[in-house]
Amino acid sequence: MSSDPTRRVAVVIPAKNEAETIATTIRAARAIQRVDLVIVVDDGSDDETQHVARNAGAAVVRHAVNRGKASAMETGAAVVAMRDIDNRPPRHLLFLDADLGESAVECNELVTPVLEGRADLAIAALPPQAGAGGRGFVVGAARKAIEKFTGWQPLQPLSGQRCLSREAYEVATPLSRGWGVETGMTIDVLRAGLTVIEVPCDLTHRATGNDLAGQLHRAGQYRDVMLAVTQRRVRTRAIPGEIIAQSAAMQRPGEPYRLNLRGASLPK
Numbered sequence: 001m002s003s004d005p006t007r008r009v010a011v012v013i014p015a016k017n018e019a020e021t022i023a024t025t026i027r028a029a030r031a032i033q034r035v036d037l038v039i040v041v042d043d044g045s046d047d048e049t050q051h052v053a054r055n056a057g058a059a060v061v062r063h064a065v066n067r068g069k070a071s072a073m074e075t076g077a078a079v080v081a082m083r084d085i086d087n088r089p090p091r092h093l094l095f096l097d098a099d100l101g102e103s104a105v106e107c108n109e110l111v112t113p114v115l116e117g118r119a120d121l122a123i124a125a126l127p128p129q130a131g132a133g134g135r136g137f138v139v140g141a142a143r144k145a146i147e148k149f150t151g152w153q154p155l156q157p158l159s160g161q162r163c164l165s166r167e168a169y170e171v172a173t174p175l176s177r178g179w180g181v182e183t184g185m186t187i188d189v190l191r192a193g194l195t196v197i198e199v200p201c202d203l204t205h206r207a208t209g210n211d212l213a214g215q216l217h218r219a220g221q222y223r224d225v226m227l228a229v230t231q232r233r234v235r236t237r238a239i240p241g242e243i244i245a246q247s248a249a250m251q252r253p254g255e256p257y258r259l260n261l262r263g264a265s266l267p268k
């Protein structure tokens with residue numbers, strides 16, 4: 001499949017208090033194919049994140065107060081749009097979490113299907129993480145919601161490592177707040193008739209443990225995922241069940257997935 005050789009990729013890293021890992025993540029991200037811009041959005045950190053990121057060669061913008069992950073992603077994408085070059089196609093966006101460290105380079109695999117036009121949104125599926133304390137409750141709720149809206153059953157619906165075309169990004173905006181962003185984005189992109197793929201990537205990140213802080217984090221994730229789902233239930237028209245069922249029947253693990261809307265376009 002053809003790939004426009006002038007197409008570039010911008011990495012956007014939302015970061016709150018990530019001074020420890022951000023420099024390594026930035027350096028690894030710069031080694032990913034076609035990446036010519038790395039934007040770090042310091043989301044109201046009270047550590048040295050912004051300075052460390054600047055020294056590591058990223059373009060850094062900062063929220064004076066913490067606004068949440070989704071808001072940082074929107075700020076980053078807006079900065080990318082300002083820096084796109086006239087007469088060149090808009091950069092694809094590659095969202096990465098700040099805690100990937102050296103393993104961020106594995107997200108090279110996410111760029112390929114989007115460059116080649118095989119997918120509009122490519123999502124990393126991570127291997128099991130050491131120290132992870134989750135029981136799959138939030139992940140299961142997000143997966144079930146995505147399946148209900150679109151028929152797709154992602155392995156890792158909350159994965160934040162995502163490469164997408166600007167067209168796909170636009171249909172997902174405004175992004176769902178906070179931790180609802182991944183669930184909302186996946187539903188919106190599929191509802192628009194675009195194509196999504198999950199790609200195994202050998203990534204490591206700071207897994208959420210089983211202590212109080214970990215459980216509070218999961219409670220916040222659950223709240224935001226449910227908010228994203230409820231907003232879509234209330235504000236969007238349901239896709240006919242037969243379209244969902246027929247599309248779902250065609251899905252194959254690791255293959256691109258899209259809704260067969262048969263030419264019909266749905267309002268957001």
Ligand SMILES: O=c1ccn([C@@H]2O[C@H](COP(=O)(O)OP(=O)(O)O)[C@@H](O)[C@H]2O)c(=O)[nH]1
Pocket residue numbers: 013014015016017018043066067068069072096097098099160206207208
């Ligand atoms: O208010 C926040 C919370 C998190 N993050 C960033 O969002 C990414 C994902 O957060 P985290 O790793 O804590 O969550 P997980 O994906 O592990 O559940 C990281 O780069 C964080 O620094 C952010 O920008 N603003």
Ligand SMILES: O=C(O)[C@@H](COP(=O)(O)O)O[C@H]1O[C@H](CO)[C@@H](O)[C@H](O)[C@H]1O
Pocket residue numbers: 132133134135136137138139140156157158159160208218221
């Ligand atoms: O914190 C966790 O362990 C889960 C959410 O909690 P549950 O395992 O659903 O109870 O979410 C994480 O795991 C996902 C992979 O399964 C990652 O993709 C998410 O980024 C991470 O928040």
